[in-house]
Amino acid sequence: MIQPWKTIRSTPVGDFRIFKLRRDRRISPRTGHEHDYTIIDCPDWVNVVAITTDRQLVMVEQYRHGSETVQLEIPGGMMDPGETDPIAAGLRELREETGYEGAGARLLGKILPNPAIMGNTCYTVLVENCELKHPTAFDHGEDLATHLVPMAQIPHLLASGKIQHSLVHVALSHYQLLRQGISGEA
């Protein structure tokens, strides 16, 4: 049975706006030895599977500064400070990034982006019957293009490697599992 580790002390390392770093000193429950771990503190994130009234997936293309490449993704982003409802956050991101609005929003799944080095959760929100309702208004740091892709293309997008962002892959996998009627009860 794997046991949790005890944290002896936690030291802030730096604040980098979209994440903070801290260093935790912990004791191994197996050996009693102490080790330091550097943890990346991120807010929770949300990704949105937004489906139009004519059954197309609302996708966004944007330049990504980690990979230094243009990526085909779905709307999403960081939950704002004090924003506790992932569904509200997802609807906000959908509207801000694409101008689309929909109905019947619900939580489709959640995942840990990287439990080895991060503690946050990424939620997948499903929004159906989406329609373009608002103009988009990007600030200087944003540069997004909306694309509509037929839902039937999703498995091919995943298998072909056209979807390169792991959390977008997971969100679309959450949708595929729902569609295939696969329950979590084994």
Add this chain to the structure above:
Amino acid sequence: MIQPWKTIRSTPVGDFRIFKLRRDRRISPRTGHEHDYTIIDCPDWVNVVAITTDRQLVMVEQYRHGSETVQLEIPGGMMDPGETDPIAAGLRELREETGYEGAGARLLGKILPNPAIMGNTCYTVLVENCELKHPTAFDHGEDLATHLVPMAQIPHLLASGKIQHSLVHVALSHYQLLRQGISGEA
């Protein structure tokens, strides 16, 4: 058409052993304004879908210091400096973490863990006909337990949320897409 941004300068911020930070100053191709981006530099990672001769998935349970929880995952880890072949890295991680060895290893897919803030790639390696061949030898910082899970359980593991690590979800999704015969050619 979304255009790439030009980097004016890149400044190291810190070295935290399993990742480094750097700050890049870039120009927006749309507005001409300059912005700073903090990037997390990680080595490439590899995850292994290892299947035993009796069609069970080799899984590892371990305490994760980002989420501060025990996670059910698959073998994997960082590619070593100078290690350029993800298949060799996957076979090494499989052996080190579980003592299992297999045959017919091949690359099943690859994904960007988080192109917004990281530039690295995570590879999924498939290894079949695995058998327990070696004792495991963990250092003080490691504490892993091997579990064998029937392959038929994979969709339920994904849908139930028992698999919480996004990159493990992606690796098993890569395997499911292969099994379902979904080609990347739309």
